[in-house]
Amino acid sequence: MTQPESPFGPWTGEWISAAQAVADGLHRIGFRRDFTLADPPGAVPLRISADSRYVLWVNGQEIGRGPVRGQPYRWTYDDYDIGAALVEGLNTIAVLVTFYGHDNAIWQRARVSSGLGSSACLIVDLPYAWAALASGPAWTARPMTAWSTLPGAGMLASLPVEIVDQRELDVDWLLPAGDTTEFLSAVPAQALHPGGSRRSRPPAYPYGALRPRGIARLDGDLVSPASATLVRPGEQPSRPPIDSVQAALSGVAALAERSTTESAHRSSPDDPLLWQFDFGRVLSGFVEFAFDAPAGTVFDLAYLERPHDPAQDARYVPRAGARIIARGGPGRFHALETNGVRVAAVLITPPMSADVRIEELRVREHVYPFAPGASFASSDSELERLWHAGVRTVQVNSSDAFTDCPTREQRAWVGDGVVHLGVHLVANRDWRLVERYLDMCDSPRADGMLPMSVAGDIESDSRYTIPDWSLHWLHGLWTYARASHKLDVVRTHLPTAERMLTWFEQYADVDGVLADVPEWGLVDWASVFTSGRSAILTALWVRGLREFAELCDAVGNMGSARWARDLVARTEIGFECFWDPNRAVYVDHIVDGIQMPAVSQAANAAAIVADLVSAERRTALARRITDESHLVSRGWNAASPDRTLAEKVQDRAAGVQRIDWDVRRWIVRAEPFFSSVVHDAVAHAGCADLLPRLLRRWLRFLVDGYDTFGECWDWGTPAHGWSSTPTSDLVTHVLGVSPVGLETDVYRIAPAAAGIEWMRATVPTRAGLLSIELVGGQLTVDSPLPVRIQTWRGEVLALPAGGHRIDLAVESNSGEPVHERA
Structure with missing residues (x-):
């Protein structure tokens, strides 16, 4: 895709942080910039980056989240147009920056002990006409102490767990009318290493020159659960979040659950509520819900990839979830961390007997968009179902990287991504995430080998690899x-x-x-x-x-x-x-x-x-x-x-x-x-004619509502990107559509004689969509590039770009395959 010309020159904004002390490990800082406009313009470009992650609002309207994961020494920025969110009079740009502090599955720390790279920092930049709004001393900041987290617990439990006490959170801090009494002038975050010259503008170590993200913005549908059930598990001992929900679920396995559409129920410390919201399939995104509860009510969430089974090996149950402590009265929770979930289990424990309401629990999916145009259809509904399941499996594992699974790790495994790549090439017209995968994984160890997983704890620790x-x-x-x-x-x-x-x-x-x-x-x-x-x-x-x-x-x-x-x-x-x-x-x-x-x-x-x-x-x-x-x-x-x-x-x-x-x-x-x-x-x-039979083995995953492929035949996560080969196999091998090679800009068309009544597909190429239809032995192709068509009798036809009809099984009296322009 052609990138538009950037309106930005050298960075005028500088890296900034809070003047106040921040906690070791995970911490969050809120940044604000207030300004007045007499006549809001139609467009105001803005570019932004942070370590580790940010959420950007303008006048309380969320604009975007980022940056994409990567190695700190080749960090990226995002750009937006905030013009539509500006108003006449007072305006506020607000940014919440999360600094994870310790390596986890989706982030690796810079190797610095002080200064730039050692704590939460932000940089915001605008073109020259708006340079006064760029990050600098006119911005204010304060640590946001309402949040905390749980420490990681090994390779299968290293995703950030969000804990927020809303009693300590001013929900209006995003707005021009918000309380700013605890906000102080931001201070520059400077490179303090020898030779760093206290530099606070890019390029500066450890983030370098800052590169554009280079991939599409993540997005998705707002999805409601397919069903909701409620049970009363009885009084529960105090446990950490996630553990508390898992224990309650195990304790009520023998109790009857009650499906309900009522959102408010009486509850007390010795009679908590245990909800299970089943979305019917695996989603990947941000959980959100509304509630009304007394101050101090604890909402513990566990994000499950399948309905709870107390007999399941606990080592492979995702350690993903959140804890929200209500400030009292109506409230909302919008997750800062993305998670994979089929069932959201919520344990609600108020500090006193009271009516507690929970409603509008939904997931806002946050996945890489598949540019429309690619398709696959067949008289064999099972093959069509497999193609779509592979696309879905890869999409929930395509965010800012190709990941293994949305539910358990979200790691960017170097080998897994080769399957995602193949699916993107045949099902997505936007190939930028493919290039991002190749680039991010190109981060070799000193001996030349690639890490087995990149841009996270495994690469940061320089662990052994998978050769x-x-x-x-x-x-x-x-x-x-x-x-x-x-x-x-x-x-x-x-x-x-x-x-x-x-x-x-x-x-x-x-x-x-x-x-x-x-x-x-x-x-x-x-x-x-x-x-x-x-x-x-x-x-x-x-x-x-x-x-x-x-x-x-x-x-x-x-x-x-x-x-x-x-x-x-x-x-x-x-x-x-x-x-x-x-x-x-x-x-x-x-x-x-x-x-x-x-x-x-x-x-x-x-x-x-x-x-x-x-x-x-x-x-x-x-x-x-x-x-x-x-x-x-x-x-x-x-x-x-x-x-x-x-x-x-x-x-x-x-x-x-x-x-x-x-x-x-x-x-x-x-x-x-x-x-x-x-x-x-x-x-x-x-022997491509064997593949339809072989691919049907993947149908075993598509049961109980799941529309994704699992990790392994007998165990593992139910939405694992590396299992998605049927999608690319149906196009490249069964329909036989693939590029010939680097020496010539030609596509090979070699459909398998697999006995399928009909198949058709549109396939992305670098020059546009290639359409193909096979009905019996009659092949119709419309290609933006020249093609070499292999018939079932072994002949090869070299044909120019355009439309062609060929009988793959029959040759003419001249001994040549029957061919006509379509």
Whole structure:
């Protein structure tokens, strides 16, 4: 998308903070700027940033929230037009800035101990004509002590939990008439490091020059619950928020719930109310509600991804929620933190016997908008349902980053995002979040490897990584480059790609096979092996080397392309060590020179997509690893007929990978994430006609109201972005629409002869929408770019941009496919 010319020049606003002392850890600061207008103008551009997050209001009207997550050393700003919110007379710009203080799943701290970057700070800028309103000493600020939080509790419990005591909050502080007696002149937030010169305007460490956000504003519908139920759990002991709700839910499991539309009920300290608001599906956004309650009434919220089950393993229940303490009388709560939720459970405990009312509990979704135009429809309603479910799953995991799940972590995992990327390319005309993913993940460690998750606690702590996640990021770069032909993006990321591939090279033995690769070889949660000489990691590395070489060719980096291809040539011969001729499959790994018997879809699919499988073997291998009579589902983190979940968890903690299946009979099925590679392999082997059957396995997730795909076949979150491969597979493999490559600006059209009565789609390309319809064997295409159409008889037609009709199954008397201009 073309960006409009900016009305801004160098920054005139400066970073500011509060003059008053602030608490260690999480704190919030309110900033104000009052000014008078005789004649409000039609447009007033404003740009703004803060650390960690801000909410911007003008005259009490919310304008926006931000900034987007990222590494502090390449921080971003947002821009708005506030003109429509201005009035004649007194006006107020108000900003609430949250500083998280400690690393969490969605934010990482700057490595500074004082000055700029060590506490909440804000910068606001306007064009020259309005420069007097830019952040500086004319702004006022005060710490907002009404808020606090809970400390994080590990990787699965590190989202901010909002606690607000509204008795300490002046709700009118956003308005021109608000009480400003505790607001003092803001002070500059200065870079205090040696050489920093106490600089308070960009560029300044740690935030650098400040870059535009580069992605669309997040938005969504205001959604009401599908049902509401009420139960009285009896007197509850004092507990932290979330824990209090979970305990109350467990205690009332045997009590009958009552559906009700009444919002007001009598309650007391020994007779609290427990509401459950079920939205019927997973949402992602800000919870809000209205209430009327005595001062000191506690509203504890727990955001659940599924109806409460006391038997569920507590380790995988989202630790997400809030606590609101009423100031007395009517009130409202608008969450500052975004969360994923299907069921909002609310425990209401007043300090005395009183009528308590709660109403209008809703979720304002806050997700990345999908630009309209892309579509998929079919005579097979199940396939159509799968396409839409994949889009929905990715959208609730597309915010300011590609995230794993909205309910539990919201982390920006580097490997997961390759699936989100594929869905955006076929279902969203706006590809800016794809570029944001590639850019934000390009944040390598000192040794060249990418963190397994970025812009949060994991990257900040410099933890171990998942080596294969870096290879999936490279695959995403290659996929996007082919679709966009943006060579500037390629040039930006190639140095990181080369360093990462070189990291793997140190573990390549004399045959080019990767052996004893350290850190966490996840692959996905299936029971696969990467120890010793690893077929899976070697094949993914080779795929990465081939893709890297193609990218190098496109930008003229012939030396690096030759280096990569030389490594591939050596490994092509060495990889044969994994072939088991008796079973006609590749084994997962070799230990001490001995082929281990475990076989997985992952190892064989990776070998196919890496072009390490000969043409003679390829088709038979693809069919063998997708034959249900050979497959078994096993996971290191899932119970099996022979091992309980507790035993599996104990094994993991002890570093034990226990085989609990007939290892010589079964092939271990990939979980939903790596199934994307399996499906790529199936299509690459010329067996795309198998994919409709394989994709129907995802229908198991679409039950009980859910319209999203779950994390794994037998466990996990119900809305996991990495599971969304059916959407891209239906377009790229079943309908066969994909860019040919970087060497030519042409699309390949190769529909699978899958026996589906009809399918049609509109698919984004860099030049506009491509429409395709397949009815029986009759193909109609209207493309903004030239196309190469492959018929079911094996012929290839090179055709110009425009409309075309082709019979894929029939050839004319001349021996050529039947073709006409549409």
